[in-house]
Amino acid sequence: MHELSIMQGVLDIVRDSAVQNGISRINKLKLVIGSLTMIMPDSLRFAFEVLSQDEMFREADLQIEEVPAFIRCHACNSETAQEDAYCFVCSGCGSNQVEVVKGREMYLDYYEGDCV
Amino acid sequence: MVQVNMETHLLGANELLARRNRQLFKDHKVLVINLMSSPGSGKTTILERTIEALGGQLRLGVIEGDLYTDQDAQRIEKKGVKVIQINTEGACHLDAAMVGKAYGQLPTDKMDLMVIENVGNLVCPAEFDLGEDFTAVVISTTEGNDKLRKYPLIFRQAKAVLLNKMDLLPYTDFNLERFKNDLDQINPSATVFMVSGRTGEGIENWTRWVFEEVKRKNPF
Numbered sequence: 001m002h003e004l005s006i007m008q009g010v011l012d013i014v015r016d017s018a019v020q021n022g023i024s025r026i027n028k029l030k031l032v033i034g035s036l037t038m039i040m041p042d043s044l045r046f047a048f049e050v051l052s053q054d055e056m057f058r059e060a061d062l063q064i065e066e067v068p069a070f071i072r073c074h075a076c077n078s079e080t081a082q083e084d085a086y087c088f089v090c091s092g093c094g095s096n097q098v099e100v101v102k103g104r105e106m107y108l109d110y111y112e113g114d115c116v
Numbered sequence: 117m118v119q120v121n122m123e124t125h126l127l128g129a130n131e132l133l134a135r136r137n138r139q140l141f142k143d144h145k146v147l148v149i150n151l152m153s154s155p156g157s158g159k160t161t162i163l164e165r166t167i168e169a170l171g172g173q174l175r176l177g178v179i180e181g182d183l184y185t186d187q188d189a190q191r192i193e194k195k196g197v198k199v200i201q202i203n204t205e206g207a208c209h210l211d212a213a214m215v216g217k218a219y220g221q222l223p224t225d226k227m228d229l230m231v232i233e234n235v236g237n238l239v240c241p242a243e244f245d246l247g248e249d250f251t252a253v254v255i256s257t258t259e260g261n262d263k264l265r266k267y268p269l270i271f272r273q274a275k276a277v278l279l280n281k282m283d284l285l286p287y288t289d290f291n292l293e294r295f296k297n298d299l300d301q302i303n304p305s306a307t308v309f310m311v312s313g314r315t316g317e318g319i320e321n322w323t324r325w326v327f328e329e330v331k332r333k334n335p336f
């Protein structure tokens with residue numbers, strides 16, 4: 001979903017921040033994307049390749065941490081990973097009274113750069 | 117080499133504006149429903165029925181999201197309700213900025229209930245908070261059972277799910293049992309309404325529930 005414009009937004013934010021910090025070349029960008037979002041990491045990677053052609057980003061690596069879904073069960077209190085991303089049922093006790101604790105992340109964690 | 121921590125939400129600008137909208141809706145004591153579905157499931161038809169049922173008891177407002185036309189807005193206007201049209205011009209969802217702007221053109225402190233009809237799409241609207249109190253998702257019997265499992269996020273987040281076109285159920289292979297089982301795994305706390313926008317069947321259950329939600333937010 002909208003990976004191209006989302007990636008453009010990320011690069012704009014990083015560029016602004018880099019300029020403020022006197023950084024002129026970015027080496028690495030780290031994003032965190034949960035499996036329960038509508039954002040596709042592969043599309044982000046593609047968008048990054050297309051958009052990172054200028055001086056500041058040419059050398060940059062994009063790292064995406066993909067967070068699998070985790071649910072906490074209110075019936076038996078266990079916390080389990082969800083293999084089938086959209087079956088919100090506790091694999092321990094079968095209860096559907098569960099809460100999503102991981103998987104909805106979508107954020108820019110950090111970037112690394114040099115002042116050349 | 118320097119590392120700069122950001123922890124910036126990828127839809128951060130929208131999140132910020134959604135929070136601002138939510139605060140405004142609270143200040144103005146208006147319950148806001150974000151109504152979503154695939155194209156043609158029956159959002160506008162259900163909205164027309166809802167206006168017929170609640171127009172006499174509540175002060176209503178509508179925001180209509182559409183790619184290009186104002187046909188849905190015209191249908192709502194015919195029912196005598198104040199409506200603002202947003203043309204997204206290609207964008208497949210509404211965002212909090214568009215809604216904030218449209219909301220300013222409505223009589224903001226004179227509404228009890230505002231319904232936002234989102235663009236017909238089950239993907240992107242799920243990620244864009246508009247500041248609403250809750251989302252309601254329409255699915256129709258002619259779309260087939262698989263929509264819940266294919267687009268679970270939007271159903272997971274919904275407070276109400278309306279199964280529309282119940283009048284056509286006998287002519288489809290839609291399986292009610294399976295629908296209930298799927299929803300039970302995806303979102304067991306959703307309130308379900310089986311309705312027909314065509315015959316009016318089941319609409320009263322929905323409108324009575326909406327009325328209670330309006331009163332719960334702002335007892336009058």
Ligand SMILES: Nc1nc2c(ncn2[C@@H]2O[C@H](COP(=O)(O)OP(=O)(O)OP(=O)(O)O)[C@@H](O)[C@H]2O)c(=O)[nH]1
Pocket residue numbers: 153154155156157158159160161162188235236280281282283284311312313314315
């Ligand atoms: N048989 C039957 N037809 C319905 C029902 N509800 C809506 N329709 C028809 O389905 C078509 C689409 O309905 P709309 O209310 O315009 O659907 P919508 O979700 O607002 O569509 P978009 O805004 O384009 O996404 C229209 O021709 C309606 O008359 C129903 O309960 N039964």
Ligand SMILES: [Mg+2]
Pocket residue numbers: 159160161188233
């Ligand atoms: Mg419509």
Ligand SMILES: [Zn+2]
Pocket residue numbers: 073074075076077078090091092093094095
């Ligand atoms: Zn359990």
